[in-house]
Amino acid sequence: MEPLNYLASFIQSAETGSFSAAARRLGLTPAAVSKNVARLEASLGLRLFQRSTRSLTLTSGGERFLHQVGGAFSTVQEAIAGVAKDDGQPAGVLKVGMALAFGREHLLPLLDDFLLRYPGVLPDWHFDNHPVDLVGGGFDAAIGGGIVLSPGVIARELLRTDLLVVASPEYMKGRAMPDHPTELARFDGIVRRSASTGRAKVWTLRHDDGDEGQALLRPRVIFDDPEAMAYAAMRGIGVALLPMPHAARWLKSGALLRLLPRWRGEAGTVSIYYPSKKMLPAKTRAFVDHVVEHFRRPEVAAVFDSGRYR
Structure with a gap:
């Protein structure tokens, strides 16, 4: 599986523009990610990145290679994840960022039913009134407003x-x-x-x-x-x-x-943010669908209708 690890390090580094950010996504050290990319470059005989102390940018060859392998690698990852899932159930640590009061008041009540549906998922919730760095912080999802939509991040509106x-x-x-x-x-x-x-x-x-x-x-x-x-x-x-x-x-x-x-x-607006659908783990998909489904209910939407308080 080493070639796949090399590809993962390359793709994540290309998407985030940083070995450190890629390392947070992958659960590795920046040195390990850098080494994986270097080994991939050696095996290809091609320099993929231009490196400096402050930036990491793709070479023209790196851009072509990313375009060629990105979609195929996502398909392979999804296939591996599907085989590895326990009885087809989403599992693993689910790191989510949210505002303190909104999370406590409007999201915490959803947790009971979510845990019953998906006992293999371990929610790791971070309560912070400042928007989180979804990619750089290694979050599976974030809920709130004002989060920058960087490349590869999707937003689904929950309410205005x-x-x-x-x-x-x-x-x-x-x-x-x-x-x-x-x-x-x-x-x-x-x-x-x-x-x-x-x-x-x-x-x-x-x-x-x-x-x-x-x-x-x-x-x-x-x-x-x-x-x-x-x-x-x-x-x-x-x-x-x-x-x-x-x-x-x-x-x-x-x-x-x-x-x-x-x-x-x-x-x-309040939205739920998550990485690109192509590489979305089952645990994240389940959580996103669970939250969106809740806020689509008429009785929940009515709670946030200011017209009722006149």
Whole structure:
């Protein structure tokens, strides 16, 4: 099987542009990956990569060779994986990255049924509010928003998230309800810091009739975590703009009120990300299908429908 190991090291290095990233994918050391590639080059009599201290790029011969063997190698790997599976059941460690609050609130409840269906899979879940490096980190899948779609990564949308203006009943007691986003300037604001810029985010809200207005909150506190913002709002610290997945539970319980009920912002999408389908292990395929199936259910979609909280 050594030639296959050499090919695996070459293909992963070509896809990631790094021996280190390929090593994380393959569970090897960077030195072992480099050695495998060198042995493949020696057997072919062809230099596949141009190497420097900072970069790894394919030669023209390497590009031709990758094009010739990439698809065939995927087919061989899938065949080997199919033979090796225990009774046809997905198995192995499943490394998944997800945001802390969303994972705990909306993904953890899916785990019981998944483990019953696939007892051979060992979930290794990483909770982090920052997008993970799917390829470089050796993840089988990731769930969230804002993950860069690098070559060989696929995204399947789970839900679109509205941004709602909320506050606690206690905070709004004795205060007049706002009629327009610009009127939020008279309220204490629980503001979110942008992970990319480090500055407080300014949101544009859209009315159901198409009118638009900026939400000009008066900052009282600045957080980088929407779950912390929700808890601060429930403590009566001020008004917050929350993505629907972080607001739904508290709106339903009455712990938070929706202000400007016919206004909403666009908080983006939540998707599940995974490597190219050609080399997708059975454990990853099973997990992706399980999660997508759950979020396609009408009763689940209804939870994230901001129109029900008016």
